[in-house]
Amino acid sequence: MSVLKRYAQAAGMTDEAWKRHANPWSVWTRFAAIPLMIAAIWSREWIGWWALVPVGLVVVWLALNPHVFPAVEQPDSWTARGIYGEKLWLRDRSLVTGDHRSVQRLLIAVGVAGFALLIWGLIALEPWPTVFGATLITIGQLWRIDRLGQLYLAHQKASRE
Template sequence: MNVPKRYARAVGMTDEAWKRHANPWSVWTRFAAIPLMIGAIWSREWLGWWALVPVALVVVWLALNPHVFPPIERPESWTARGIYGEKMWLRDRSLISDDHRNVQRLLIGVGSAGFALLGWGLVALEPWPTVFGATLITLGQLWRIDRLGLLYLESTGHTTTS
């Protein structure tokens, strides 16, 4: 079993949780957690060990997030289609065409580079790698959601968005 699938199982991503996670509020508040986590980690400069409190709050929010919003039964929004596509991708990788597979690999590389830069920036308390890394992660995730939404549309017989 691959890492994303294990993670999804570990955080209780049942069919109901996936429907709740497809809610645009779930998706956008997870993106909002990126600067919150950066601020929480950066706050160690002022708060010392107390910085673990805001870090823990963000981690708890990220764990609860896919479970707290109303479920989306029909993925009509861009974000909902992306999350439904992500669920399909995690459950059956054979659904992915070579085109989607290549873009997913590229986006994993973009996200990994962003994560490395972000990590460096947060350890060294350097603004430019922190901001650039967070930007790469965000853009990579947005592009990934878009591609997974296309995967969902293609696999359900839709060729264009409505």
């Protein structure tokens, strides 16, 4: 079992949780958590160990997020199709073929580079790697959602034929 599948199981990602996570409010509030987490970690400079309180609040929110919004039964929005596609991809990696697989690998590399820059920036309290890393992560995730949404649409079309 892959690391991502294990994480999804540990996070309680049941079919119902995936439908709730497909709600656009779930997706966009997770993106909103990126600058909140950055600010929470950066706040260690001002409030010391008390920074763990806002960090903990963001972590709790990220854990609860896929479970608190109404379920999306019909993925009509861009974000919902992307999350439904992510669920498909986690269940069967062979659905991603050809160019989609190459782009998926590129997006993983962009995300890893962004994460490394973000961590460096947060440790050193340097603005440019922090902002650049967060930007790479965000762009990579948005592109990934788009590609997984295309995967979902292609899968739906193939299952109707």
